């Protein structure tokens with residue numbers, strides 16, 4: 339399986355795609371081969387979770403040796419439930435819980451795997467460079483990446499998050515991170531400012547001499563890295579297996595997945611699962627008030643020139659959704675020139691429009707609904723009242739979309755992806771289940787939620803309060819380049 343850029347004919351193998359993260363032309367690595375895959379999806383469904391992961395990863399990243407061993411190493415003793423990603427019922431809905439890992443967000447599934455992949459790719463390519471992981475985070479990627487990469491030999495990691503743009507718990511998770519190779523820094527601006535600045539650093543540094551003299555190579559832990567995306571395919575297969583076991587479906591029936599979406603990585607992994615043969619009906623893209631994707635999927639016009647809202651579901655506060663580029667490429671018949679010109683329009687004018695054929699291909703699979711702030715609150719509250727299910731605000735956005743999708747007569751059995759522990763966002767959750775509460779401190783809020791609901795607080799979150807804040811830097815977005823070079827020990 340050859341990987342090529344979405345924007346030109348640049349190509350490489352899966353080892354180098356994982357090592358570099360972003361293609362040198364600014365495009366994302368993708369493989370056309372996924373379109374005529376011949377993947378034995380039925381066999382995959384009969385395997386246990388680790389075996390599924392290694393079969394899927396061996397298919398998507400075929401140049402890696404000993405994938406079974408890599409998977410074992412990545413996931414050993416990391417998740418709090420025996421089943422890494424359990425499926426539970428909430429009323430009539432099935433919920434795929436992806437937040438049982440070390441940082442209580444779904445990103446743990448991929449970010450437990452990525453450091454192992456990077457280390458292994460370096461060994462196989464006899465690469466002795468230091469890998470510098472540069473990451474922009476809207477809240478959850480940062481901590482999950484830090485957890486995955488801290489003290490991993492031959493790597494260092496720099497995480498940028500929007501100053502004031504993440505929840506206090508998310509901030510505490512990152513600011514208290516230990517490890518000799520970690521840097522965490524707040525950036526004045528929103529997530530898009532962070533992500534754009536980081537992408538710019540990639541483009542400028544990767545194409546210059548700086549790295550040669552420092553023996554460093556940049557890579558990314560964001561879902562622009564195919565090594566981050568590939569491990570996420572596994573849980574779509576796991577969910578299907580669980581529904582078979584629960585006798586909710588029979589083999590071959592289609593399932594619709596409802597995915598709370600920001601950077602379009604999670605839902606794109608669902609599309610990969612579909613392309614690999616898994617009977618996926620519709621993929622429902624659930625957006626919060628930043629509904630740029632909902633508008634795009636409904637009209638074919640992507641327009642980021644709109645107000646940016648800081649919502650209760652901050653991990654989805656994104657107006658430039660990176661992985662959409664991979665879907666566009668696949669949906670337009672793998673035309674890199676077309677994709678490049680849309681991306682150029684987006685960079686220049688903040689806007690692009692796809693042709694009707696491409697839009698039709700997208701709408702055949704994807705539907706989208708958005709959920710405003712009041713609706714998010716009322717979903718958290720209803721889920722608790724009606725189903726005794728405590729959900730976080732991101733998952734609430736998905737519940738909202740699921741209920742709208744249910745009105746469509748053609749819908750298939752649905753699985754809602756639950757992407758974070760409710761305890762990561764105690765303020766929004768407590769407000770929904772006890773509106774009159776006047777508790778101000780997020781850790782007291784956690785205790786109060788626990789008292790009301792009896793749902794256990796994950797220990798990685800309750801222990802944060804007593805942890806020391808180590809990282810305090812706050813910088814302007816325009817200073818990210820200098821900051822990175824300094825951290826890498828390079829002078830411009």
Ligand SMILES: *Cc1c(COP(=O)(O)O)cnc(C)c1O
Nearest residue numbers: 478600601602603604653757758
């Ligand atoms: C990152 C994140 C999302 C969005 O996932 P994408 O892959 O960026 O679409 C949704 N929910 C939570 C809790 C997240 O951390």
